[in-house]
Amino acid sequence: MELLDARRAPLLARPFFEGGDPGAIASAMAHVPEVLDATMPFLVQMFGPSALPARTKELVILRTSALLDCRYCIQSHSIAARDAGLAREEVLALRGDGPLGDQFTDRAERALLDWVDGVAGSTGPVPPEIGEALMSHFAEPDVIELTLLAGTTMMLNRFCTALGLPTSQAALARLAEDGLL
């Protein structure tokens, strides 16, 4: 799979390369520029700043990526999670490398992680009691956004895993530095 660089970036993709390497996901999607053009604003909205705290969003993204075993997303979002304020031990627990219960005692975060496990860890409806627990801690619009975030992460998990997208050298160096490789 060729990852397009700035020199080979199609016209609609050029703006995404103006700030330097846009990362493996955008460089792969650039092969279909009209898809990149439509998708990137959506991804920026989903993964960037929004009404939800960055920490809450990273819990969803990293936990979902661990459940779907996406190496690229686990590595990229271990860094994003650390940047959002999560402790190294919390990151390890979300990745399945340590017990979740020991690290996440806040009831709202536990309800959220149970919801994510229900959305991304199985098929079919999420058990109603898990939904009710989530709704007792989060407003309806938050639940909508959190669920869409989990679903969007799942889409990218499969995209990155199926295409075997490589983690950047810079990200690998940072993970090594943090003992998260």
Next chain:
Amino acid sequence: MSEIAEAVGDGVLPGRVWLYANYHCNLTCTYCLTESAPKVAKRELGAQRMLEVAAQARALGFTSLGVTGGEPFLLSYLTETIIEMAEMLPIVVLTNGTLFTRARLEEARGLTGAPVAIQISLDSADPVANDTMRGPENFRRVVAAIDALVARGVRVRIATTAEHIDEHELERLCQLHRGLGVADEDHIVRPILRRGRAIDSGLGVDTDLIDLPPELTITADGAYWSPFGPTVHGGRLDTDLLVSRTTSPLDKPANILLRLVQGRARGDDAKLDIR
């Protein structure tokens, strides 16, 4: 009136839509933008798709068509398809002019009186200089084809692609085409672009968007900014001037192209005389 028709009417978008009929060719020219040759991937558009593009182009408000390749006349259905396309919009077909056998010339009678121009490449009035770039016997075959097509009442244009052409050379070439019955307005001279095989041959001028008129170009692999966009280098299709992979319906790439044109810095595309 569609937004595209309005943009064409206002001169914001050129009126011509180009189609890459195929990528394979019986020649292997030193400066070929698409690295065309007999055994390359054909990337054929197909007669049905060519007719669809023509119909959609007319419906959107484009005013003419161009067919290029590769060598389009390697396709058995080409003449018949051109005749049908010309019922929708005027059309220019680019060819190396070496495949006009007696049978092909008979078919070409169907082009007489139709809004079709056959644009044939001829790079020098000197057979040796021409054939060095375009292959053995090219000059003789091309001159014979022009003569035969003109005799059948088909409109012929001559395209000269050259690294440098001095006044004396140009005058010899013009005398030749006039003698063959091709008028001055049907002779175009254009530079070699440093894309495709021209890169490896050390030929041509560098280009970017500012140099190339935004003429919607449809290939089997997607829609491009210009017929000089879907080039091939090292066997790999260039993507830097790709507009979209989606080509149907045609309004989708046309509207993206218009959006790109409207976002482009104003500039002068005349200095390189690329057409």
